[in-house]
Structures are given as C-alpha cells and as structure tokens.
Amino acid sequence: MANQDNSRKSITIENLEAAFAGESMAHIKYRYFAKLAREAGADDVAKIFEDTADQEVMHAFGHLDLLYPKTQLTPAKSLEIAIEGETYEYTEMYPKFRHLAIEEGNHAAVAEYDEQIAESREHAENFKRTLEKAAKRFAALAKVEERHANHYQNALNSLKVA
Amino acid sequence: MKTYQCIVCGLIYDEATGWPADGIAAGTKWEDVPADWECPDCGVAKADFEMVEI
Secondary structure: OOOEEEEEEEEHHHHHHHHHHHEEEEEEEEHHHHHHHHOOOHHHHHHHOOOOHHHHHHHHHHHHHHHOOOHHOHHHHHHHHHHHHHHHHHHHHHHHHHHHHEEEEEEHHHHHHHHHOHHHHHHHHHHHHHHHHHHHHHHHHHHHHHHHHHHHHHHHHHHHOO | OOEEEEEEEEEEEEEEOOOOHOOOOOOOHHHHHHOOEEEOOOOHHHHHHEEEEO
C-alpha cells in the first residue's frame, strides 16, 4: 500500500487501508449474498444487496484515491504495484496458507482419534474435508496469481518498449 | 459422460455440453480439453479441476 517505505506508518494511512479492506470485503460479501438471494428466488433482496455493493465500490475508490493519488500513478507504476501484490500472493501468502491447512488437517486427524462421540466425529470429518479443500484451493490460486503477475509483467514490459 | 468441478469457484464442466464459447464442442472428453484451458469464471487451470460424482 501507499507509504510502504516508511518504517512508521501514519495512523490515518493505516485507517484508510483498513477502511479500503472493509469496503472491499463488504462489496464482495453483498455480491455473494445477492447471488444466493437470487438463487433462492428473492429477487428484491438480491437487488438491495447489489445496489449496496455498487455503493461500497465507490466508497473503496474514495479511499484508494487518497492511498494512491492519481498524480503519482502512471500505468507503469500501477502495473508495478499489481505485480508486487500478485507476487506476494503466489510466493508467500497462498503457499503459507496451504502449508498451514495441511498441518491443521494432520492435527484434526489426531484430535479425531480422541473423540468417541459420533457427532464430534462427523464434525471432525467435515472440518477435515474443509481443510483439504482449502489446501487444494490455495494451491490452485497460487498458480492463478502467478499467471496474473506474469500477465502484468508482460504488459509492463510492453509499456517500457513502446 | 462425466462432470468436473472447479476447485476454487465451483463452476461445472460437463462433457455432454462441452464449452462452446471456448471452442470446446459438446461431447468433448475431459482428457481432450486443452491443458491450457482455464476456468471461464475464475481462471484456475484445467489441472486444478476435480471430478464430481454424478
């Protein structure tokens, strides 16, 4: 994010980043709720979520406007920021998440042996399936984000050649 | 004919219908889908799809 090079980040910059993350999450969450509402036949509810989600985007844009001022942002700079973000996701974030999901899965398996109650066993098995799926998903996403990073890098290279 | 599900977003590839939008004809077996084909919704590659029981 902005001012990343400063060792001590301004509290307001941190708050802007938190507000950006919050609005972004709300946007996606409402889009997801709208999708489920539409599937359930509640079109009016879906519409409410979609309209609100659209507004959250504009709120998030407002925060970005301060975090990444337009005057400092060239297309090349944008690509560099995007490459940095995607590279972090595929080299650090998703590999780490995957590792931890597998590790947690192993612990869950151990815990399962200690549980004698059928209900707990079922919960443990469901949870293990979630962990296995999460591990596979993180692995798949790491590859997608790597392609995104490469795609951005190619675009940046073209800009520099042009 | 089998179906395959994207591990990330849940999109279903059905061999019976193929994916005509990407030039994959109806009836195309999963093994005949190009290796570089990606999930049209989320970009996950063919290698990351899972077979779904039907």
